[in-house]
Amino acid sequence: MIHLPNANIDVFREQILGASKAGTPLSIEGGGTKSWYGNPNNFAKLSTRAYSGILEYQPEELVITACAGTPLKEIEAALAEKNQILPFEPPHFGDGATFGGAVAAGLAGPGRISAGNLRDFVLGARVMDGKGQDLSFGGQVIKNVAGYDVSRLMPGSLGTLALLLEASVKVLPKPAATATLRCHISQAHAHQLLNEWAGQPLPLSASCWIGVANSEEHGELTIRLSGAIAAVRAAIPLMSAAINAKELDPITAETFWKNLREQQLNPFTNLGADETLYRLALPAACGPIGLPNMSNEVVLEWHGQQRWWKGSSDDTTFAALKALASANGGHAIRFRQGSNVDPAKERFTKLSEQAHSQALEAVQARLRAAFDPAGVFATNRLP
């Protein structure tokens, strides 16, 4: 592995030890493209941007190792050159998105339903804990059972556990063929079909249904097939016939999936100043659900397991949504808030609000204390 000068790491350590002494947390930031995500804070920033660079990438190893501050687009460009991809399709949400920011946010795009979550692809991480210790966990190989899988605690931790310095992530070859089909069917029908297809040896890699939340009305279903040329070719007529679908041309298709991932589609872009965009993570079994005070339009991704819904920003609405998600075995998040909404509102469902998870709240607190006894990363960005 190429080792960059440790100058940045020493700067990080100084900043962390200084914050530890002062008793004030640090807010870790990469490109700042997802600064709106999670609970807000006004603490001093620790910027990872200067610690940038791809440390190791050999296509035949299916793994890339890079510094946290590396631009995500630089990673994706390096992979594209070798016809490889990040299969979980992390959203950028802005031009300056970094690799470390993508890992810390733990978000995934349309491919998540077939390829897996970002954390599934993390193989190793180099982190700095709240004591300024430089620690490495996991590695660059797929099979590795030496020690607890600490590197996989980093995805989605939003900078509340340790500072991510470097990460190794598994990558995959770009599928040999891709096709996108579109049709208009009801949400219940789409939910039923997508789950049935997912249980068959079909190359279904992504889905999106946009329509009216809780009705029989038809919405727009877009599905993506990815895989071997023969597999995609054989599936197109089979699946098109079932839903009377049309195939989209490759450029329209690619733009659609990219805009969905980046939330540049209509239901996302016209968020009202007083509105909140909620994210619901739900089990596969959960069919159409409804709630008053919510907009009519809903976006279903991941065969319905991820739902985007705009609505009133008040605590009563969020509480009702959390209860609805929880009753169905999932959870709800205030993902984005309109410009007039009080930023201090709690964005997440807490562990203690989740059935059978109460005892884990103490475990999580002790885990954080082990890595960060002085609370350098205790921003509460993720509760």
Add this chain to the structure above:
Amino acid sequence: MNHMNMVTTPPDQAAISALQSKLVAALKPILPEHALLWEPEDTIPYECDGLAAYRRMPLAVALPETEEQAAQILKICYAMQVPVVPRGSGTGLSGGAMPIAQGLVLSLAKLKKIVSIDPFTRTAVVQPGVRNLAISEAVAHLGLYYAPDPSSQIACSIGGNINENSGGVHCLKYGLTLHNVLKVRGLLMNGDAVEFGSLAPDSPGLDLLAIMIGSEGMLAVVTEVTVKLVAKPKLARVIMASFDDIEKGGDAVAAIIAAGIIPAGLEMMDKATTRAVEEFVHAGYDLNAEAILLCESDGTPEEVAEEIERMTKVLEEAGASGIQISQDESERLKFWSGRKNAFPAAGRLAADYYCMDGTIPRRHIATLLKRIQVMEKKYGLGCLNVFHAGDGNMHPLILFNGADQDEWHRAEDFGTEILEACVELGGTITGEHGVGIEKINSMCVQFGEGEREAFWGVKEAFDPERLLNPDKAIPTLHRCAEYGRMRISGGALPFPELERF
């Protein structure tokens, strides 16, 4: 030879007996008579797991039949500060379920119900004692299966798989246990019931499911698991390719991946292994090949045809001296039979063999094999090399005669040098067998003091009193002195009927 160099200060026998009586008296009221064992003739089957070289008798063995009983057992042990060693099928190969002398063995073997199967959501809820293969068998009629397939899958339990993050021959394409489990219900050491993960794609808070998986029974006791089921491929075919040079074989592995192909299975055997297994299984292997690659494709018939064609082209370009493609299922199984019988074949060649479990980046396969050839001369011992080439996980089998002290020491040094080479080449000391008790010293080489301290921090977050399987996987400071290796005496494998590795 001394396998017990890890034992702590020998406890006073009278104190142990007193503790045993106290523990048994406390557990009796909550368990049926047959679910609590403490007489030596009853507890002796539990003195070791699949790594028979490491043995110890526990105070008692409890076999709860419900989660509620398991929780009560833990509460009692917690109150008495008695350590607990959870145990599944006992097929583990690193001594992860070796008892603690002043501790209880908590066997989850009686929790073996398949609770529910849901074809619509492609999930099954199972108790921890359910065997890995039993899940796939139970859902086969739905065209589904549970993907991780460790070689011991007919016997190993899903609870054990969770704790070892088990893989299998197909994990390059289908993932490890981590990638195929949605939710784990478990008990903390104090008896509190908790759920890790959920049926939704993610859960609130830190991803505790990810750290729970592969934690070698040290963080929580598994009581229920929700696994993902995937559509069974319609067809599988395997290519058997011969190479007249190890380096060409290693490069072929890299070339397949670089060509954008993810084979369902990609395994490699060296010449010594090929010869040993051919004598055993008569699969028709090319005995003159320096390396044999088995490269499998699965999917729809169209997909498989396309992939086999692409793989064949890459293998030819990589300089394969011979290529055979399985024409039907029986031929496919025949091609695989040698690979799956490498262990018994090694047992025929030498009195003892020593199995390593390191993982290295794929591009170093040839480098490592060449180094091992040099080591064979250096130590005057033979070595068979079988690889999960697709994921770089290697199992060199060092052949030696355990009756000869000098050979044994040479075998130990040989293994040490291989593991050192794995770490040096950017790999890891254990790819799939776990650290357990056996490789606990090797952890000192792979991790520094800061990381090991962090591991203890993780342990104490779940189990502040360090009572749950506390002497496994994570070495204390004073332990960090030497490498550890796994030794299997020829024919002494506790489950000789199981396919291994």
